[in-house]
Amino acid sequence: MRKNTRRLWIGLFSLVLCGMIFSGCSGSKSEVKVKVGEVTRSVFYAPEYVALSKGFFKEEGLDVELQTIPGGDKTMTALLSGAIDVALVGSETSIYVYQQGSDDPVINFGQVTQTDGTFLMARNGEGKVDWNQVKGSTFLGQRKGGMPQMAGEFTLRKHDIDPQKDLKLIQNIDFANIASAYLSGTGDYVQLFEPQASIFEKEGKGHVVASFGEESGHLPYTVFMSKQSYIKKNSDTVQKFTNALQKAQNWVQQHSPAEIADAILPYFKDADKDIIVSSVQRYKDQGTYATDPIVDDAEWNNLLDVMSQAGELKEKVQAKAIVDNSFAEKAKSSVK
CATH class of the missing domain: 3.40.190.10 (Periplasmic binding protein-like II)
Structure with missing residues (x-):
């Protein structure tokens, strides 16, 4: 009788222990899906592909689904309609939306490139x-x-x-x-x-x-952005997304064009590696890749000058109206 009781307790303990191990191994939380639309597929966006290929988004608990939507107007339409959560596109598109008097403006939160490409x-x-x-x-x-x-x-x-x-x-x-x-x-x-x-x-x-x-010169040329309503509802997700971007930006700064080419080649399946290397080299040489996700005032004002000369700026839009650097600043200070 004592032997049977002992076996029963050992069996129950084993079941509990296995359950605890299984729970720990399976992960306490599922990944959050984020639908991202990029305006084009280009070596210009190397930090984005590095964040994907090196698993930086995964490390932050995000499952990023990337699609290419050629043309800034089409990318912004996809964002406004809810077809995507985050857009990688020129900051001028967020200004156009703001100028139309949107109740749910598009907010720039993570700069990727800081020059024309x-x-x-x-x-x-x-x-x-x-x-x-x-x-x-x-x-x-x-x-x-x-x-x-x-x-x-x-x-x-x-x-x-x-x-x-x-x-x-x-x-x-x-x-x-x-x-x-x-x-x-x-x-x-x-x-x-x-x-x-x-x-x-x-x-x-x-x-x-x-x-x-x-x-x-320096511009907030291509930036990750989302609708204000999405950011308010998913601030934790946006912070994790920006952290992953900062990790990728650090990695790009610390590695050679050849190493960067190896990391992003899966996103350019028909491309010659030598071409990708020379393309990355050109962008690195001219300081195209932003070293952090912050959109600074000098860059923003240069953007306004460029738009004004082109006759596309109805009014001077202050950065604070549609730029939120809080996620970028936190990522820069915390990600090493």
């Missing part, structure tokens, strides 16, 4: 561009009101070129088709992101002759 490619010529030769040319630009186009126009004006009068500016080609339009023979010059610029150089289709990132 496009390069001027010339069909003929190499070395540094002679801006005088750009006058009278056919220039294949970007979408009106988008950051690439506004930064491009800002640069052209800096070199005494009126984009509306001094050249034939083509802006009626959809963002996703600009590269193929250039490839088919449209334009003497084109504004391209990496890795497309490096690919065309390797194929002998043209030469990069200028960097709009270097020309237009």
Whole structure:
């Protein structure tokens, strides 16, 4: 009788112990899903892909579902409609929403890139561009009101070129088709992101002759943002998301272009590794990747100047109206 009782207690203890172990191993909490929409797939967004490939989002308990939605207008539409939770897109889109008097403004909370990411490619010529030769040319630009186009126009004006009068500016080609339009023979010059610029150089289709990132200075060019209502309801998730971004930014700063290329190659399956390395190198050399997620006042004011010159700014929007640096500041101070 005593033996049977003893066996019973040992059995019950074993069941409880196994249950405790199983509970600990399975994780006390399930991951929170976050739907993210990026405006394009580009080496320009290397920290985002590093956060995914290195598991930084996972470490924060987030299950990030990434999709590419070409064009800032389309990405913002997806965010406003609730199709995505977070957008990686130019800060100008949040200003456009604010200018329309939205009851639920879009808030910038995590900067990824701090310069323009496009390069001027010339069909003929190499070395540094002679801006005088750009006058009278056919220039294949970007979408009106988008950051690439506004930064491009800002640069052209800096070199005494009126984009509306001094050249034939083509802006009626959809963002996703600009590269193929250039490839088919449209334009003497084109504004391209990496890795497309490096690919065309390797194929002998043209030469990069200028960097709009270097020309237009520091801007909150591409930022993670979400609707104010989402941030208020999910502040813990937004903080974890920003922590993961800071981890990725630290990692990018500490590693070589070749190491970064290895980390992000899964997101560029058909790309040549050498092309990815050279693209990352270009962006690192010009300080494109932000070292932390904070949008500072100098960058914001430069953005307003660029938009104002492009005629896209109805009023000067103070950063405090649609920028929340609290998550970025906390991530910068706590993530090592």
